[in-house]
Amino acid sequence: MRTHSSTDARRRQAGRRHPLASIALITIGLLSTGGAYALLTTTASADAPAASQASISEGQKIFASNCATCHGMSASGTADGPSLYGVGAASVDFQMGTGRMPLAYQGPQGEQKPPQFTQEQIDAVAMYIASLAPGPGIPDQKWLNGDGNIAKGGEVFRINCAMCHNVAGAGGALTEGKFAPSLSGVEARHVYEAMVTGPQNMPVFNDTNLTPQDKADIISFLKFQQDNASPGGVDLGSLGPVSEGLFIWIFGLGAVIGVTIWITARPN
Amino acid sequence: MTTVQDSTKTPSATPSKGSRFTGAVANYLDERTSISGITKELGRKIFPDHWSFMLGEVALYSFIAILLSGTFLTFFFEPTMTQVHYDGSYVPLKGIEMSAAYASSLDISFDIRGGLLMRQVHHWAALLFVAAIGLHMLRVFFNGSFRKPRELNWVIGFTLFILAMAEGFTGYSLPDDLLSGNGLRIIDGMLKGVPLAGTWISYLFFGGEFPGEVIVPRLYSLHILLLPAILVAALGLHLLLMVINKHTQYAAAGRTNENVVGVPIMPNFAAKAGGFFFVVFGVIVLIASFFTINPIWNYGPYDPSPISAGTQPDWYIGFLDGALRLVPPGLEFVLWGHTWSFNILLPMIVIGIFIVLVIIYPFIEAWITGDKREHHITERPRNAPTRTAIGAAGVTFYAVLWAAAGSDIIATHFHLTIEAVTHTLQALLILGPIIAYFVAKRICLALQKKDREIALHGYESGRMIRLPGGQYEEVHRELNDYERWRLVDYIDYKPLMVRPDARGRISPMQRVRAVFSRWFFEDRISPATRAELESGEGHH
Numbered sequence: 001m002r003t004h005s006s007t008d009a010r011r012r013q014a015g016r017r018h019p020l021a022s023i024a025l026i027t028i029g030l031l032s033t034g035g036a037y038a039l040l041t042t043t044a045s046a047d048a049p050a051a052s053q054a055s056i057s058e059g060q061k062i063f064a065s066n067c068a069t070c071h072g073m074s075a076s077g078t079a080d081g082p083s084l085y086g087v088g089a090a091s092v093d094f095q096m097g098t099g100r101m102p103l104a105y106q107g108p109q110g111e112q113k114p115p116q117f118t119q120e121q122i123d124a125v126a127m128y129i130a131s132l133a134p135g136p137g138i139p140d141q142k143w144l145n146g147d148g149n150i151a152k153g154g155e156v157f158r159i160n161c162a163m164c165h166n167v168a169g170a171g172g173a174l175t176e177g178k179f180a181p182s183l184s185g186v187e188a189r190h191v192y193e194a195m196v197t198g199p200q201n202m203p204v205f206n207d208t209n210l211t212p213q214d215k216a217d218i219i220s221f222l223k224f225q226q227d228n229a230s231p232g233g234v235d236l237g238s239l240g241p242v243s244e245g246l247f248i249w250i251f252g253l254g255a256v257i258g259v260t261i262w263i264t265a266r267p268n
Numbered sequence: 269m270t271t272v273q274d275s276t277k278t279p280s281a282t283p284s285k286g287s288r289f290t291g292a293v294a295n296y297l298d299e300r301t302s303i304s305g306i307t308k309e310l311g312r313k314i315f316p317d318h319w320s321f322m323l324g325e326v327a328l329y330s331f332i333a334i335l336l337s338g339t340f341l342t343f344f345f346e347p348t349m350t351q352v353h354y355d356g357s358y359v360p361l362k363g364i365e366m367s368a369a370y371a372s373s374l375d376i377s378f379d380i381r382g383g384l385l386m387r388q389v390h391h392w393a394a395l396l397f398v399a400a401i402g403l404h405m406l407r408v409f410f411n412g413s414f415r416k417p418r419e420l421n422w423v424i425g426f427t428l429f430i431l432a433m434a435e436g437f438t439g440y441s442l443p444d445d446l447l448s449g450n451g452l453r454i455i456d457g458m459l460k461g462v463p464l465a466g467t468w469i470s471y472l473f474f475g476g477e478f479p480g481e482v483i484v485p486r487l488y489s490l491h492i493l494l495l496p497a498i499l500v501a502a503l504g505l506h507l508l509l510m511v512i513n514k515h516t517q518y519a520a521a522g523r524t525n526e527n528v529v530g531v532p533i534m535p536n537f538a539a540k541a542g543g544f545f546f547v548v549f550g551v552i553v554l555i556a557s558f559f560t561i562n563p564i565w566n567y568g569p570y571d572p573s574p575i576s577a578g579t580q581p582d583w584y585i586g587f588l589d590g591a592l593r594l595v596p597p598g599l600e601f602v603l604w605g606h607t608w609s610f611n612i613l614l615p616m617i618v619i620g621i622f623i624v625l626v627i628i629y630p631f632i633e634a635w636i637t638g639d640k641r642e643h644h645i646t647e648r649p650r651n652a653p654t655r656t657a658i659g660a661a662g663v664t665f666y667a668v669l670w671a672a673a674g675s676d677i678i679a680t681h682f683h684l685t686i687e688a689v690t691h692t693l694q695a696l697l698i699l700g701p702i703i704a705y706f707v708a709k710r711i712c713l714a715l716q717k718k719d720r721e722i723a724l725h726g727y728e729s730g731r732m733i734r735l736p737g738g739q740y741e742e743v744h745r746e747l748n749d750y751e752r753w754r755l756v757d758y759i760d761y762k763p764l765m766v767r768p769d770a771r772g773r774i775s776p777m778q779r780v781r782a783v784f785s786r787w788f789f790e791d792r793i794s795p796a797t798r799a800e801l802e803s804g805e806g807h808h
């Protein structure tokens with residue numbers, strides 16, 4: 001049963017990375033670009049740093065020596081990694097800026113680790129990828145200041161994000177070893193980029209789905225949660241009743257039993 | 269050790285002014301209430317001095333903490349689902365539309381002085397209450413303290429456990445935040461899973477389609493009126509029967525089935541217990557002051573569309589949630605125009621059977637052993653290997669279901685896949701109790717063997733001597749009589765022999781009983797007999 005499902009999964013994975021599929025995807029991407037052109041230019045690419053030819057070729061060099069093994073020399077993808085046409089600068093900045101790329105190993109999903117490149121190098125690769133095909137750009141600083149509507153952000157977060165990331169952003173389990181990571185300590189820019197690019201197993205929340213203002217509100221809500229400790233005291237990881245139950249059994253009942261042993265002990 | 273006999277002091281010849289006043293007051297009261305009889309009875313009730321006998325008290329004292337903090341909360345909680353816009357001081361919810369119940373819970377947490385502390389005291393005390401009941405029940409079970417004449421008190425105690433869970437669940441549902449609403453949604457699903465009448469029951473319970481607008485006030489009535497009233501009544505009965513039946517005690521020299529050795533309530537035990545009450549209360553308040561419980565402000569108002577990762581019930585409902593998580597897929601089908609949701613019914617049936625078995629266990633065991641005697645001496649778990657093994661299997665079964673309620677947290681925190689966790693727990697649910705049964709039974713028998721060996725030959729002292737003939741031998745330290753008593757004073761049951769009754773027939777029931785009895789008592793280690801002890805003492 002298990003072997004069957006794992007071969008199934010492999011076939012599915014291989015199918016996703018079939019070269020023809022990538023080409024079909026690019027075709028669809030190109031066709032839809034026309035329609036999406038206005039949107040992309042106004043919201044995403046408008047504020048991207050001016051792409052100089054020098055930094056693009058610098059980025060290409062970094063890409064060729066660090067990323068091309070899986071993504072291919074022309075970033076069109078291989079059996080080991082998806083095509084990067086149209087993923088945009090936001091995707092590169094998120095994946096490399098949080099250390100997820102380059103991958104440490106092929107697993108259920110790329111995990112956060114200390115970034116392997118400087119921000120200049122990451123920017124160069126982002127420019128190179130953005131130069132290949134249009135895609136979501138680096139978000140404008142005005143959405144990232146955390147001065148949005150916290151209450152609205154909380155509501156949007158609970159409806160769209162909490163089912164995987166937990167209401168307090170503590171993270172949660174997904175299927176087959178994948179998981180939604182904890183959001184504490186994640187930079188506002190990376191939160192925004194994750195929403196527009198849908199990294200790993202996360203869905204894309206594009207600007208018609210959640211407007212940039214909604215995203216700014218979510219970021220403000222997360223910032224409030226991070227900056228303000230739980231009013232009730234130690235939050236026990238914000239994991240809900242499981243950690244509360246463990247706590248009362250180990251420390252609550254443990255303390256009380258210690259006392260019972262003490263008061264029934266006979267003097268020596 | 270204080271015994272009963274010397275607890276009353278002889279009055280001094282010339283009473284002081286204070287004691288004359290006390291005497292007058294006592295006399296005044298006694299002449300009008302005849303209270304001296306009760307005081308004499310109660311004041312001389314004896315409590316054995318083993319720590320495990322205090323667990324029920326922990327439950328009692330945390331219940332008092334719940335009552336006190338709960339009363340405070342009722343002053344400020346508004347049990348209605350009228351929609352309001354929150355205008356309290358918690359910024360991330362300002363202006364959000366929510367029920368008055370949730371808004372008032374937030375007000376208790378943020379705008380009423382001491383409110384958050386009281387909420388946390390109430391909730392932590394509830395967790396401790398049920399945990400202490402659970403441990404208390406395990407103590408009673410593994411000590412065989414449920415045997416005659418205490419079978420009924422076991423049933424009452426278990427009812428208290430169920431009532432405590434019901435109290436907990438209704439309380440968990442009152443704040444009307446996302447977590448409580450999701451819990452109610454599962455209850456709604458369970459109700460709707462009942463064949464034929466499910467949908468009607470759900471509509472009746474919620475006053476229409478879930479979530480409706482009446483569930484919070486209804487649960488509130490249950491939570492603060494009906495359930496506590498039944499709970500207090502059952503608790504009174506539980507304590508009354510405890511006084512009537514007296515405490516059990518561990519076997520030791522001087523302790524028989526006819527006496528109770530320990531500390532009388534007045535004055536020693538009352539002082540200890542009074543202090544202990546404050547210690548338990550103090551522990552609860554200390555935890556409540558420093559550790560968040562149920563941060564309702566994180567969850568937001570209930571709305572049927574969102575849900576949070578890591579949504580779980582409080583620990584004592586966890587085993588039910590775990591059962592739902594472990595049930596294999598594909599058990600729902602349509603037959604005769606009705607949907608049969610065995611994915612919900614199966615866990616409910618299994619848990620129902622489990623609960624009934626636990627309630628009636630004292631009667632099952634009494635029937636198997638055929639023992640009609642009263643038992644006031646606590647059995648050490650090792651001296652009833654089959655019962656201990658059954659208990660271990662039951663605990664394992666419960667623990668697996670319990671762990672399953674946190675399967676997602678286990679998966680993320682130990683970097684496992686949630687499927688692997690679920691499948692492992694599914695296998696453990698069946699295999700775990702079987703393994704636990706045999707392991708526990710073998711450990712009990714091994715400990716009994718060790719006890720018998722020590723009773724007969726004493727402790728190994730580690731001192732080797734060489735006899736004149738060149739033979740080496742270890743000197744064993746003999747036990748004194750008090751130590752030996754503990755090891756040999758237990759009842760040695762033998763499997764029931766099938767014998768024809770007065771009419772010379774063997775009924776099928778007798779045969780079944782004999783089979784069970786053989787299962788129960790076939791593997792056993794008899795305590796060392798007098799003859800063995802006497803001949804054994806000459807050895808070393």
